[in-house]
Amino acid sequence: MTSPHQTLSRRERQIMDVLYRKGRATAAEIMRELPGDPSDSTVRTQLRVLEGKGHVRHEELGLRYVYMPVVARRAVRRSALRHVVDTFFDGSVEKVVAALLGGDRARLTDEELARIAELIDRARKDESR
Numbered sequence: 001m002t003s004p005h006q007t008l009s010r011r012e013r014q015i016m017d018v019l020y021r022k023g024r025a026t027a028a029e030i031m032r033e034l035p036g037d038p039s040d041s042t043v044r045t046q047l048r049v050l051e052g053k054g055h056v057r058h059e060e061l062g063l064r065y066v067y068m069p070v071v072a073r074r075a076v077r078r079s080a081l082r083h084v085v086d087t088f089f090d091g092s093v094e095k096v097v098a099a100l101l102g103g104d105r106a107r108l109t110d111e112e113l114a115r116i117a118e119l120i121d122r123a124r125k126d127e128s129r
Contacts, residue, residue: 008050008053008055009046011038011042011046012046012049012055014034014035015030015034015043015046015047015050016050016055016056016069018030018034019056019067019068019069020069020073021033023068024066024067024068025066025067026064026065026066026067027040027043027044027047027065027067028040030043030067031043047065047067051067054070054071055069055070055071056068056069056070057070084096
């Protein structure tokens with residue numbers, strides 16, 4: 001499968017967000033949770049597209065289709081982050097961290113900075129193995 005993030009439109013990502021939150025849902029349930037006023041046929045079409053891309057599957061319950069995600073949210077999140085890092089930061093994690101810590105540094109609490117430092121220490125230990 002290609003990169004999960006790069007193959008999804010904005011509306012498809014919104015549909016996936018609903019499915020990740022709910023676990024499983026009908027097209028009507030998804031439609032109620034989406035921003036804007038998407039039509040029933042649009043949501044159903046996008047669900048078929050997502051199914052064709054391998055992101056969702058459905059089960060038939062009576063006359064209704066119930067959809068659920070196939071791709072783990074963690075994989076989609078990692079792919080989306082990799083896409084952002086590659087696109088906006090030349091593939092550099094250092095540039096991402098610098099941007100996050102730059103002008104908005106005051107918004108990070110001491111606890112958050114301590115957790116970030118712990119993650120960095122853990123990454124250093126993992127690299128030395």
